[in-house]
Amino acid sequence: MRIVVLAGGIGGARFLRGLKAAAPDADITVIGNTGDDIHLFGLKVCPDLDTVMYTLGGGINEEQGWGRADETFRVKEELAAYGVGPEWFGLGDRDFATHIVRTQMLSAGYPLSAVTEALCDRWQPGVRLLPMSDDRIETHVAVTLPDSGSATGSGERKAIHFQEYWVRLRASVPAHAVVPVGADQAKPAPGVLEAIAEADVVLFPPSNPVVSVGTILAVPGIREAIAAAGAPVIGLSPIVGDAPVRGMADKVLAAVGVESTAAAVARHYGAARPLSGQEGQERGEGGAGLLHGWLVDSVDAGAVDEVAAAGIRCRAVPLMMTDLDATAAMAREALALAEEVRAS
Amino acid sequence: MRIVVLAGGIGGARFLRGLKAAAPDADITVIGNTGDDIHLFGLKVCPDLDTVMYTLGGGINEEQGWGRADETFRVKEELAAYGVGPEWFGLGDRDFATHIVRTQMLSAGYPLSAVTEALCDRWQPGVRLLPMSDDRIETHVAVTLPDSGSATGSGERKAIHFQEYWVRLRASVPAHAVVPVGADQAKPAPGVLEAIAEADVVLFPPSNPVVSVGTILAVPGIREAIAAAGAPVIGLSPIVGDAPVRGMADKVLAAVGVESTAAAVARHYGAARPLSGQEGQERGEGGAGLLHGWLVDSVDAGAVDEVAAAGIRCRAVPLMMTDLDATAAMAREALALAEEVRAS
Numbered sequence: 001m002r003i004v005v006l007a008g009g010i011g012g013a014r015f016l017r018g019l020k021a022a023a024p025d026a027d028i029t030v031i032g033n034t035g036d037d038i039h040l041f042g043l044k045v046c047p048d049l050d051t052v053m054y055t056l057g058g059g060i061n062e063e064q065g066w067g068r069a070d071e072t073f074r075v076k077e078e079l080a081a082y083g084v085g086p087e088w089f090g091l092g093d094r095d096f097a098t099h100i101v102r103t104q105m106l107s108a109g110y111p112l113s114a115v116t117e118a119l120c121d122r123w124q125p126g127v128r129l130l131p132m133s134d135d136r137i138e139t140h141v142a143v144t145l146p147d148s149g150s151a152t153g154s155g156e157r158k159a160i161h162f163q164e165y166w167v168r169l170r171a172s173v174p175a176h177a178v179v180p181v182g183a184d185q186a187k188p189a190p191g192v193l194e195a196i197a198e199a200d201v202v203l204f205p206p207s208n209p210v211v212s213v214g215t216i217l218a219v220p221g222i223r224e225a226i227a228a229a230g231a232p233v234i235g236l237s238p239i240v241g242d243a244p245v246r247g248m249a250d251k252v253l254a255a256v257g258v259e260s261t262a263a264a265v266a267r268h269y270g271a272a273r274p275l276s277g278q279e280g281q282e283r284g285e286g287g288a289g290l291l292h293g294w295l296v297d298s299v300d301a302g303a304v305d306e307v308a309a310a311g312i313r314c315r316a317v318p319l320m321m322t323d324l325d326a327t328a329a330m331a332r333e334a335l336a337l338a339e340e341v342r343a344s
Numbered sequence: 345m346r347i348v349v350l351a352g353g354i355g356g357a358r359f360l361r362g363l364k365a366a367a368p369d370a371d372i373t374v375i376g377n378t379g380d381d382i383h384l385f386g387l388k389v390c391p392d393l394d395t396v397m398y399t400l401g402g403g404i405n406e407e408q409g410w411g412r413a414d415e416t417f418r419v420k421e422e423l424a425a426y427g428v429g430p431e432w433f434g435l436g437d438r439d440f441a442t443h444i445v446r447t448q449m450l451s452a453g454y455p456l457s458a459v460t461e462a463l464c465d466r467w468q469p470g471v472r473l474l475p476m477s478d479d480r481i482e483t484h485v486a487v488t489l490p491d492s493g494s495a496t497g498s499g500e501r502k503a504i505h506f507q508e509y510w511v512r513l514r515a516s517v518p519a520h521a522v523v524p525v526g527a528d529q530a531k532p533a534p535g536v537l538e539a540i541a542e543a544d545v546v547l548f549p550p551s552n553p554v555v556s557v558g559t560i561l562a563v564p565g566i567r568e569a570i571a572a573a574g575a576p577v578i579g580l581s582p583i584v585g586d587a588p589v590r591g592m593a594d595k596v597l598a599a600v601g602v603e604s605t606a607a608a609v610a611r612h613y614g615a616a617r618p619l620s621g622q623e624g625q626e627r628g629e630g631g632a633g634l635l636h637g638w639l640v641d642s643v644d645a646g647a648v649d650e651v652a653a654a655g656i657r658c659r660a661v662p663l664m665m666t667d668l669d670a671t672a673a674m675a676r677e678a679l680a681l682a683e684e685v686r687a688s
Contacts, residue, residue, distance in 0.1 A: 041444050041445075041448055042444065042447055042448035042451050043444070072416065072418055072437070074416055074418070074437035074438055074441075075419060075437050075438070075440050075441045075444070076441075077441075078437075078438045078440075078441030078442070079441045079444065079445065081441075081466060082441065082442075082445050082462075082463065082466050083465075083466070084445050084448070093416070093418035093419050093422075093437050094418055094419070094422045096419050096422075096440070097418075097419045097420075097421075097422030097423045097425075097426065098422070098426075100385050100386065100387070100419070100423065101385075101423065101426045101428050103386055104385055104386035104428070107386055118426075119426065121427075122425060122426050122427070
């Protein structure tokens with residue numbers, strides 16, 4: 001079975017660990033978000049790719065969900081002693097090595113996809129990890145910064161890097177728009193469209209629908225390839241009980257005018273046309289969206305009918321990734337829903 | 345008093361510490377060797393500049409003479425885990441930060457001299473540290489590598505980076521030539537020629553006469569500026585009792601056809617013309633060399649007459665930098681010899 005997963009950082013990485021347990025023989029291709037990539041200290045940092053790589057490769061800091069286990073911060077302390085920041089982004093010494101290798105290879109002319117493959121030679125994540133694009137894409141967030149005492153009394157509107165919004169400001173200022181700068185000119189990385197075309201199932205893990213999965217879908221060609229793949233597309237809600245399971249997805253959902261509910265996120269992705277050869281296909285049912293199936297958490301069972309009414313097959317199951325078993329069970333539910341879509 | 349010092353790494357840095365103690369009110373400009381600079385992991389590493397900066401700024405590893413005190417090697421271990429070397433060059437975590445800052449500034453377009461000044465803002469070395477040039481110069485060594493079992497039975501001749509010869513091979517293979525690649529096209533860094541022109545005394549510390557002081561003198565204009573400065577030029581022998589005090593200077597001296605003796609190194613630098621207005625100047629005495637005075641170690645007292653016969657004022661004094669007091673005493677002897685030259 002060939003599975004394609006569109007993954008952001010922590011949520012995507014943890015789900016993938018469950019998916020590998022649930023489908024140990026599957027051929028899994030992960031299309032990783034690079035919209036939160038950032039240049040720090042002259043080095044190219046790819047937080048989401050690294051979180052997937054470290055998590056599946058056994059190097060992750062389990063407690064915080066990102067960064068390396070057994071980490072120290074000598075380099076960062078020394079950079080601060082030189083007055084060189086930012087200090088709000090936590091790069092550890094072990095982590096620095098990854099960015100040094102990546103930057104050296106990029107400077108030598110290798111595309112990010114080749115660099116990612118080389119890094120994975122060490123980590124052996126057990127999946128094929130592809131960046132969504134080799135082109136530079138940076139998610140920026142239009143915010144209103146707190147009033148700094150200007151004559152007008154109104155806060156300053158400004159576009160800032162996603163990491164500054166997310167990590168430095170902890171999404172604490174109003175966000176008006178989320179823009180994956182560069183995405184419109186970007187091409188999918190080699191292998192991305194091919195993997196989607198050959199997929200037996202496409203999964204959207206409980207990653208951020210705006211700044212993770214949404215950014216991947218903003219690369220021209222990826223959304224179209226998924227819609228055309230003829231494979232069931234199944235998503236898992238990152239919103240449980242009207243709040244994000246982790247992170248601050250509600251803040252960026254608000255910026256794109258989507259409610260923080262499991263049903264609203266499903267409608268945001270939209271209903272896919274039925275798979276070709278199926279009944280609805282002939283009747284022209286379904287829409288221009290992507291989802292054939294959607295899993296909501298048991299506490300959101302009340303949303304199942306609403307999602308189904310939108311043309312998306314929906315089930316309520318436990319969606320808290322409390323441990324590997326619970327996460328593997330979620331992955332099994334997603335694969336079962338895909339089979340149900342295919343068989344319908 | 346304005347003092348200009350041409351410095352390599354450990355020997356130069358330790359001498360400078362003594363000089364600062366001996367002449368606390370002097371205005372000291374250090375012209376640092378950059379011929380042993382190397383690009384490692386995509387980062388610009390300047391070992392000699394850093395050794396001077398760390399030594400005078402209180403951050404040096406005192407035992408080994410280079411690198412940072414209280415150092416760890418997480419980044420290097422991780423790079424090795426990625427299969428990225430070289431492993432033979434000991435970059436510690438704290439040290440990495442210096443190279444990251446330097447590389448980031450160079451990439452932003454700042455010349456090495458401005459970068460060095462910025463790094464020294466933190467370290468406050470108490471001297472003005474100038475790289476000999478903002479242009480890239482890399483000392484290469486022509487060597488015969490050990491016979492690798494070729495049909496001819498002879499070893500391979502090859503030019504390798506100075507650090508590979510010095511650090512990886514520990515100067516254990518025959519060296520035929522030492523070439524500061526790029527020096528012939530390089531210009532002295534801003535401030536270098538001005539500092540020399542305004543100097544009251546120029547000192548050659550007990551640094552390597554070939555790959556440290558010799559490389560600095562290979563930058564077009566520096567040798568000429570020293571010869572024209574009208575200031576006493578005093579050197580301290582790095583050879584004591586026919587062997588280098590530290591390092592492997594004998595190996596590179598052999599490559600340029602100079603015996604490893606205190607007198608031979610003095611003749612290698614050569615006798616300067618007497619200072620303008622002095623007797624010898626009118627008589628056309630002295631040569632096209634650089635030295636007015638030369639200090640040899642007490643154990644080499646027998647060399648004093650030979651050096652003097654070459655037209656260089658010479659004294660035998662203790663030249664072992666065993667501690668700060670001993671080093672300060674050496675610096676005082678050098679300054680006293682400069683006064684003697686001026687007064688003669």
